[in-house]
Amino acid sequence: MIELHHLTKRYGATVAVDGLSFKVEPGHVTGFLGPNGAGKSTTMRLILGLDAPTSGQALVNGRRYASLREPMREVGALLDAGAVHGGRSAYNHLLCLARTNGIGPKRVFEVLDQVGLASVARKRVSGFSLGMKQRLGIAAALLGDPGILMFDEPVNGLDPDGVRWIRDLMRSLAAEGRTILLSSHLMSEMALTAERIIIVGRGRLIAEATVAELTARYPSLEDAYMALTADSVQYGAAR
Numbered sequence: 001m002i003e004l005h006h007l008t009k010r011y012g013a014t015v016a017v018d019g020l021s022f023k024v025e026p027g028h029v030t031g032f033l034g035p036n037g038a039g040k041s042t043t044m045r046l047i048l049g050l051d052a053p054t055s056g057q058a059l060v061n062g063r064r065y066a067s068l069r070e071p072m073r074e075v076g077a078l079l080d081a082g083a084v085h086g087g088r089s090a091y092n093h094l095l096c097l098a099r100t101n102g103i104g105p106k107r108v109f110e111v112l113d114q115v116g117l118a119s120v121a122r123k124r125v126s127g128f129s130l131g132m133k134q135r136l137g138i139a140a141a142l143l144g145d146p147g148i149l150m151f152d153e154p155v156n157g158l159d160p161d162g163v164r165w166i167r168d169l170m171r172s173l174a175a176e177g178r179t180i181l182l183s184s185h186l187m188s189e190m191a192l193t194a195e196r197i198i199i200v201g202r203g204r205l206i207a208e209a210t211v212a213e214l215t216a217r218y219p220s221l222e223d224a225y226m227a228l229t230a231d232s233v234q235y236g237a238a239r
């Protein structure tokens with residue numbers, strides 16, 4: 001489980017996350033939605049201890065990420081698929097990660113197979129398409145077989161086949177009893193993938209509901225999102 005308690009992060013005058021409290025429970029996919037700049041990525045970074053909160057707490061299985069003894073076995077994340085050393089092969093990239101976390105090479109082959117990259121395991125990452133890099137990032141997240149997984153816009157750059165694969169993967173990981181937090185701007189895809197939705201705007205919680213509740217009140221998840229975030233869009237273009 002992921003728990004946020006009054007989580008706040010300021011960067012100078014910018015309040016990226018503003019007193020955010022919510023829980024992400026196991027067993028289903030939770031969609032994390034909000035306009036550009038709403039604070040989704042910052043929240044994920046705070047959960048992973050990549051940034052320190054100004055105040056409040058982000059807890060993973062009841063503990064701060066920094067106090068987890070084997071973090072990769074508890075939480076896996078894909079935040080930025082481009083953040084990979086291009087000169088390494090997919091296999092070596094994952095092997096380095098595995099070694100520094102006490103995970104054996106057998107698991108590297110397993111996750112490469114799971115994400116469909118086994119046939120290009122020895123190829124350099126610099127030659128990978130964005131979709132292949134997304135798959136590699138997902139493989140890295142899965143390495144420690146963690147019970148909690150966070151994915152920041154994992155369908156970016158994926159072809160329709162890849163988008164469907166991500167949807168099925170997210171749902172099957174959740175069905176195994178894992179906690180899945182998934183951010184995406186693709187509402188139609190989110191409606192097919194997630195069961196619960198958390199919407200943030202300007203760093204604050206706007207709504208927390210099931211997809212079924214939102215689509216009962218609005219014509220579609222997209223309509224719900226548009227209505228609920230109308231006052232929170234910071235970078236809207238003229239129409």
Ligand SMILES: Nc1ncnc2c1ncn2[C@@H]1O[C@H](COP(=O)(O)OP(=O)(O)OP(=O)(O)O)[C@@H](O)[C@H]1O
Pocket residue numbers: 011014015016034035036037038039040041042043
């Ligand atoms: N390292 C940083 N230094 C300064 N400001 C930052 C930093 N990281 C994020 N911000 C600011 O915090 C706010 C929230 O950004 P964040 O990237 O978390 O939003 P987001 O919801 O993930 O947006 P998007 O949907 O565009 O990815 C933005 O105003 C952003 O400019």
